[in-house]
Amino acid sequence: NNFTMKVTLNWLKQYVDFNWSPDELTERLTMLGLEVEGVQKISAAFDGIVVAQVVTREKHPNADKLSLCRVNDGTGERQIVCGAQNFKAGDKVPLILPGASLPPKPGEKEPFTIKVGKIRGVESHGMLCSPQELGLPDQIDGLLILREDAKVGQPFAEYLGRSGSDVVYDLEVTPNRPDLNSVIGIAREIAAVTGNALKIPNVDLVGLRCSAAPSSKDAQQRVPTSKLVSVRIEDAELCPRYTARVIKGVKVGPSPAWLRDTLEKVGIRSISNVVDVTNYVMLETGQPLHAFDYHLVGQASRLSQTSGEKNGDRQDACPTIIVRRAGE
Numbered sequence: 553n554n555f556t557m558k559v560t561l562n563w564l565k566q567y568v569d570f571n572w573s574p575d576e577l578t579e580r581l582t583m584l585g586l587e588v589e590g591v592q593k594i595s596a597a598f599d600g601i602v603v604a605q606v607v608t609r610e611k612h613p614n615a616d617k618l619s620l621c622r623v624n625d626g627t628g629e630r631q632i633v634c635g636a637q638n639f640k641a642g643d644k645v646p647l648i649l650p651g652a653s654l655p656p657k658p659g660e661k662e663p664f665t666i667k668v669g670k671i672r673g674v675e676s677h678g679m680l681c682s683p684q685e686l687g688l689p690d691q692i693d694g695l696l697i698l699r700e701d702a703k704v705g706q707p708f709a710e711y712l713g714r715s716g717s718d719v720v721y722d723l724e725v726t727p728n729r730p731d732l733n734s735v736i737g738i739a740r741e742i743a744a745v746t747g748n749a750l751k752i753p754n755v756d757l758v759g760l761r762c763s764a765a766p767s768s769k770d771a772q773q774r775v776p777t778s779k780l781v782s783v784r785i786e787d788a789e790l791c792p793r794y795t796a797r798v799i800k801g802v803k804v805g806p807s808p809a810w811l812r813d814t815l816e817k818v819g820i821r822s823i824s825n826v827v828d829v830t831n832y833v834m835l836e837t838g839q840p841l842h843a844f845d846y847h848l849v850g851q852a853s854r855l856s857q858t859s860g861e862k863n864g865d866r867q868d869a870c871p872t873i874i875v876r877r878a879g880e
Contacts, residue, residue, distance in 0.1 A: 558818035561719040567739035574719040590722035598709035600652020614672040626705015633676035638694030646681040655687040713809030734838030786876035
């Protein structure tokens with residue numbers, strides 16, 4: 553079976569210089585053996601959509617399941633009729649203004665343009681949006697509720713970190729070309745065609761500095777990963793190689809806007825900085841990654857050894873990741 557891969561014009565340009573137009577890149581990718589299934593230009597995808605704040609929410613006078621809202625769009629208040637149920641006064645939400653169009657859905661020839669109109673006898677001056685209506689990967693039954701620190705009146709594209717134009721390419725990769733299942737792999741082909749250098753980020757692998765004594769701040773030494781975590785492969789046929797690194801000082805939280813934006817463009821929902829960066833590097837390099845909580849790996853290793861699992865009599869010196877087939 554063929555594999556699908558999504559990549560953006562701007563992401564490719566981080567790894568190789570080229571000045572092709574979006575249409576020319578489509579042709580070049582096809583000539584390189586990649587079938588271009590779809591092209592989405594998102595330069596103006598969110599024009600006319602702003603961050604708004606719900607001032608009041610009341611029951612629609614003529615419909616039980618509709619709400620009549622006063623909404624601040626940054627320049628003043630406007631009346632909006634809304635059918636969603638997951639919001640309250642004070643929430644910040646995306647608002648598409650009359651005259652603007654929602655991003656076209658796959659298969660749609662014409663975008664849906666918002667107009668001032670009456671809904672069950674009451675005028676509505678715009679529409680509050682769900683992520684599905686905006687073409688975002690989040691699946692929410694209702695409106696997209698924005699962060700509390702969102703600036704009322706801010707263009708929604710700016711809120712997402714999508715102030716620049718970009719183009720998303722939906723590609724089909726044949727099984728004999730797994731090297732094209734990554735951004736760097738595709739950029740390498742472009743580098744070969746253009747003669748320009750492939751720009752792969754430098755990775756500085758530095759051993760962890762751990763205190764030699766708990767009371768000493770100055771006495772530090774580099775500790776190799778093998779002293780902190782071990783990997784045991786029990787099925788070398790299915791997994792001939794598995795590597796691990798330990799990273800300290802990580803604080804789990806939301807990803808920066810550029811990372812959320814990059815992933816959302818290619819259809820991956822943002823979870824947290826740790827999960828997002830593994831997905832980013834996986835798409836970048838074609839190398840699957842997974843992040844484990846170091847302390848939870850240690851707990852699982854101890855439970856494994858005490859439950860009489862295969863090789864359970866072996867006491868590993870440190871937390872162990874065991875690579876094996878599923879048990880019965």
